[in-house]
Amino acid sequence: MKLEKEIQQKEFKNEFHKLAVNIIYTHSWLNSYQVKTLNEYNLTPQQYNILRILRGYHPKPATVNLLKERMLDKMSDASRLVERLRVKGLVNRKYCEKDRRRAEIIITESGLRILDELDRLDKELEKLLSGISQNEAHQVNNILDKMRG
Amino acid sequence: MKLEKEIQQKEFKNEFHKLAVNIIYTHSWLNSYQVKTLNEYNLTPQQYNILRILRGYHPKPATVNLLKERMLDKMSDASRLVERLRVKGLVNRKYCEKDRRRAEIIITESGLRILDELDRLDKELEKLLSGISQNEAHQVNNILDKMRG
């Protein structure tokens, strides 16, 4: 639906202004969906994000810094996020022997199993976004990549 | 820059999957900019959003519910957001005489003045997004509107 209608605003100053609002609004729309789905697994989107990064490294460990860099939301408190996942048994943390400042974080079998189940999310996501074609999604991806410079 | 490079991920399963991540990432990118700029005025993006809605109604009042509906982030706690703006002297709140459950909220002169200053943000935003053309912004807007159904 046209953004103007959804937030009941008559018009935008220009397409850039609308785009900024559109990204915020669409993110909120997408995030609500994700929160709702992940809630069944007692995970937040950020925790899910971390688990996926860790799966990408498995069975090699990742450090807290590495997680911070790769996370979508840069400002987040990776150290305590990891701790919450550890309490849930989804990751292990031990200290690196070569550099004892570092923590080595590895996703557990239990964490991998949950991610496996959650892979169905990708299918549902495609359904959620099915109002547009792969080609249209591709166009948006290209333009957003270009926009951020 | 290509999203794959920015978050150091080799590839995405498909364009829909990348699009979801791209929206989250681009939102975070945009939000950081907004937080940084609004911080000089001691405002959060949500408070800024509310002030702009109120300006749209001025000099007519808005209710808390109306703000909730029109806000970009639907889940937010409009009642306390308004209270924070009231403490800063940017809005007035009084009770509606016809329906004493309702609050009537009006932006103050001081609030309007701050918004005036902040209108330069729109110019800076255009600069921030200037990697793409108006036409490309328009394309993204159309596709996102279509995607949300």
Added chain:
DNA sequence: CAACATATAATGTTATAACATATATTTACG
């Protein structure tokens, strides 16, 4: 090697988000 700088993670603190519940008022209905 000592002293200082840097890197990495954990912790402290405050404000806010998210969710549930409470309060007050109005509306609906038998």
Added chain:
DNA sequence: CGTAAATATATGTTATAACATTATATGTTG
């Protein structure tokens, strides 16, 4: 009219985000 349902907002509570600070280990340099 009196009671129940619905509506509008405010408040309580808990977890988290955001930012600053601390703790510990490693690197660098004179």
